[in-house]
Amino acid sequence: MAGHAETASKAAAAIDRARSQGRAALIAYLPAGYPSVEDSIAAGIAAARNGADLIEIGIPYSDPVMDGQVIQAATTEALAKGFHVSQVFDVVAGITSQTDAAVLVMTYWNPVVRMGVDEFSRRLAGAGGAGLITPDLIPDEAGEWMEASEKYGLDRVFLVAPSSTPERMQRTVDASRGFVYAVSIMGVTGARSSVSSAAKDVVSAAHGAGAERVCVGLGVSNAGQVREIAAYAEGVIVGTALVKALGDGGVDAVASLTKDLSTGLTRETGSTQEAGA
Amino acid sequence: MAQAPSGNADNNTAEAFLQGGSLRHAPGPYFGNYGGRWMPESLIAALDELEETFNKAKDDPGFRAQIADLNKNYSGRPSLLTEAKRFSQHAGGARVFLKREDLNHTGSHKINNVLGQALLAKRMGKTRIIAETGAGQHGVASATAAALMGLECVVYMGAEDCRRQALNVARMELLGAKVIPVTSGSQTLKDAINDALRDWVANVSTTHYLLGTAAGAHPFPAMVRYFHEVIGEEARAQILEQEGRLPDAVCACIGGGSNAIGIFHGFLDDPSVKLFGFEAGGDGVETGRHAATITLGKPGVLHGARSYLMQDDDGQTIESHSISAGLDYPGVGPEHSYLSDIGRVSYEPITDSEAMDAFRLLCRTEGIIPALESSHALAGAIKVGQRFAAEDAASAGEKIIIVNLSGRGDKDVATAAEWFDLLDKNSAESEIGKEGEQL
Numbered sequence: 001m002a003g004h005a006e007t008a009s010k011a012a013a014a015i016d017r018a019r020s021q022g023r024a025a026l027i028a029y030l031p032a033g034y035p036s037v038e039d040s041i042a043a044g045i046a047a048a049r050n051g052a053d054l055i056e057i058g059i060p061y062s063d064p065v066m067d068g069q070v071i072q073a074a075t076t077e078a079l080a081k082g083f084h085v086s087q088v089f090d091v092v093a094g095i096t097s098q099t100d101a102a103v104l105v106m107t108y109w110n111p112v113v114r115m116g117v118d119e120f121s122r123r124l125a126g127a128g129g130a131g132l133i134t135p136d137l138i139p140d141e142a143g144e145w146m147e148a149s150e151k152y153g154l155d156r157v158f159l160v161a162p163s164s165t166p167e168r169m170q171r172t173v174d175a176s177r178g179f180v181y182a183v184s185i186m187g188v189t190g191a192r193s194s195v196s197s198a199a200k201d202v203v204s205a206a207h208g209a210g211a212e213r214v215c216v217g218l219g220v221s222n223a224g225q226v227r228e229i230a231a232y233a234e235g236v237i238v239g240t241a242l243v244k245a246l247g248d249g250g251v252d253a254v255a256s257l258t259k260d261l262s263t264g265l266t267r268e269t270g271s272t273q274e275a276g277a
Numbered sequence: 278m279a280q281a282p283s284g285n286a287d288n289n290t291a292e293a294f295l296q297g298g299s300l301r302h303a304p305g306p307y308f309g310n311y312g313g314r315w316m317p318e319s320l321i322a323a324l325d326e327l328e329e330t331f332n333k334a335k336d337d338p339g340f341r342a343q344i345a346d347l348n349k350n351y352s353g354r355p356s357l358l359t360e361a362k363r364f365s366q367h368a369g370g371a372r373v374f375l376k377r378e379d380l381n382h383t384g385s386h387k388i389n390n391v392l393g394q395a396l397l398a399k400r401m402g403k404t405r406i407i408a409e410t411g412a413g414q415h416g417v418a419s420a421t422a423a424a425l426m427g428l429e430c431v432v433y434m435g436a437e438d439c440r441r442q443a444l445n446v447a448r449m450e451l452l453g454a455k456v457i458p459v460t461s462g463s464q465t466l467k468d469a470i471n472d473a474l475r476d477w478v479a480n481v482s483t484t485h486y487l488l489g490t491a492a493g494a495h496p497f498p499a500m501v502r503y504f505h506e507v508i509g510e511e512a513r514a515q516i517l518e519q520e521g522r523l524p525d526a527v528c529a530c531i532g533g534g535s536n537a538i539g540i541f542h543g544f545l546d547d548p549s550v551k552l553f554g555f556e557a558g559g560d561g562v563e564t565g566r567h568a569a570t571i572t573l574g575k576p577g578v579l580h581g582a583r584s585y586l587m588q589d590d591d592g593q594t595i596e597s598h599s600i601s602a603g604l605d606y607p608g609v610g611p612e613h614s615y616l617s618d619i620g621r622v623s624y625e626p627i628t629d630s631e632a633m634d635a636f637r638l639l640c641r642t643e644g645i646i647p648a649l650e651s652s653h654a655l656a657g658a659i660k661v662g663q664r665f666a667a668e669d670a671a672s673a674g675e676k677i678i679i680v681n682l683s684g685r686g687d688k689d690v691a692t693a694a695e696w697f698d699l700l701d702k703n704s705a706e707s708e709i710g711k712e713g714e715q716l
Binding site: 076079135141188 | 322468
């Protein structure tokens with residue numbers, strides 16, 4: 001965002017590559033360590049090779065308040081199998097070494113606090129990671145993270161919601177780096193039959209506050225919904241549907257669902273969001 | 278102050294207190310390095326609305342009159358301050374006074390907070406409240422307030438707790454609440470809070486989350502304390518009236534810490550009054566099966582606040598253990614973390630066994646059956662009194678200790694009967710007791 005060297009942002013670069021191809025970017029969420037560390041790497045690589053521009057690797061956490069039942073079940077299973085937070089760096093490195101995708105880590109804040117914000121950031125950067133998506137960290141509390149992310153050149157993806165006031169929207173957009181995560185509805189993660197009309201308003205408000213890249217997540221599960229969002233946002237985030245596919249059909253199912261989702265990315269009008277809009 | 282500030286406290290504030298400044302009425306969002314709002318953006322607008330509504334209400338004589346009226350004519354306040362003369366003989370001879378929150382309507386201090394928050398919910402035009410509960414005390418109190426004020430009420434409760442506390446589930450349902458068993462995560466109180474937060478995110482336009490303790494995101498810690506400050510204010514005035522002087526020590530139990538912060542608040546600025554918070558030591562802190570968050574936890578963020586937290590090396594929350602469901606929580610309110618760091622309050626663990634001994638002692642010496650939670654404070658008071666005696670036997674009999682008797686033990690009779698092996702092996706009650714049922 002404003003004030004940062006845009007070229008340094010891996011997430012922004014990945015989104016801009018998609019934009020230059022006249023389409024929105026696809027962001028695929030997968031939990032680290034589910035169903036195993038090896039399979040989560042394989043799933044990330046499969047997603048990246050079948051149309052995902054960015055991969056979002058979730059850290060399994062004991063108290064995931066923004067997640068619905070499918071992701072809760074997957075991350076609880078990963079923890080039960082003995083997943084450790086430091087293994088997320090193996091997953092990130094495993095994917096970045098095999099693909100061109102930008103790899104972000106999605107994490108609740110306490111595991112980062114426990115490791116130390118600087119140490120976590122240093123290791124993430126060392127693994128080739130692009131940055132962090134932080135569902136329970138707002139810019140108001142992000143002093144240490146602002147500092148560490150600058151130091152290691154990492155993206156800061158904060159969330160904005162339908163309930164965000166204009167003041168908070170501005171503050172969050174200003175604090176973000178890479179892209180802004182627009183929560184499509186008031187709720188937790190999980191597939192839904194239709195995309196809320198609130199999503200478009202949130203994206204519009206984020207653009208109005210100066211965000212150049214806004215990606216929409218929560219409730220997106222099929223190519224039709226991807227197409228709908230690709231018409232007004234720079235990126236589309238799919239999580240629960242991919243996690244379910246991975247659980248039901250393994251890595252091959254992730255590959256085929258990603259391929260299918262990516263058919264929705266091309267903007268039918270052919271118009272692209274102008275930088276700085 | 279006998280103790281020096283320690284840890285990573287906000288030393289400016291600690292210094293200010295030591296130089297005669299005030300620790301009372303800390304407004305949040307931060308208490309030294311603790312507190313704040315570690316919450317999804319989706320909920321920040323609701324927290325802002327709550328904070329604004331609360332701040333306006335606090336300054337509104339009409340609101341304060343409503344609270345005073347409910348406290349007097351519904352809850353039965355002021356609660357008594359009862360001297361426990363026979364119990365005192367076991368506390369090194371110190372005179373022990375009990376602040377009788379057990380005599381409030383619904384049987385504990387919880388009513389103070391639920392009435393205040395339910396009024397705020399109505400002020401915000403919300404028609405539905407949600408709450409979490411462990412054993413059911415806060416759930417019952419929330420259902421009570423909802424019934425009184427005509428609000429819809431949904432209570433989240435761990436599935437295992439629902440089974441063990443079947444009668445409290447029935448009690449909430451009698452009061453018109455809907456109880457939802459929580460099957461996510463470890464299926465305990467912390468997961469009930471998680472599910473309540475998920476509900477709140479999805480229904481925030483109609484719903485107020487009536488959090489039951491002085492923890493969580495700002496403004497909850499300062500707001501819940503505000504509604505419980507009446508405990509400390511009454512206790513301070515009562516001991517001055519009855520004895521003409523301040524107590525030497527005040528003891529309270531700590532789970533999230535709402536009853537403790539309520540009574541401590543009245544004495545925070547009285548340096549001569551030693552304050553003690555007693556955490557649940559479970560099977561013993563050396564066993565790992567406990568809920569001694571401040572004693573053994575490390576700072577972290579959970580449920581919206583930075584505070585001491587029981588967590589592993591990965592920052593995953595560790596499950597807590599206590600015979601007392603009301604103390605069985607791996608977190609603690611942020612103001613307590615701060616008061617510990619600056620040395621104003623001493624926090625110590627009390628084992629299940631010590632608490633149960635104190636439970637039986639109060640039953641037999643005073644004819645009062647205390648809640649298992651409050652029994653931790655009683656056990657702590659015995660230790661404090663014995664320490665006074667060890668320091669100076671001659672003056673021990675002149676020492677005054679106030680214990681916040683935060684709740685009554687009717688709900689705990691089956692657990693206690695099982696603990697003390699009072700039940701016929703073949704009785705239905707024995708079967709219930711084995712399941713940990715609290716009647």
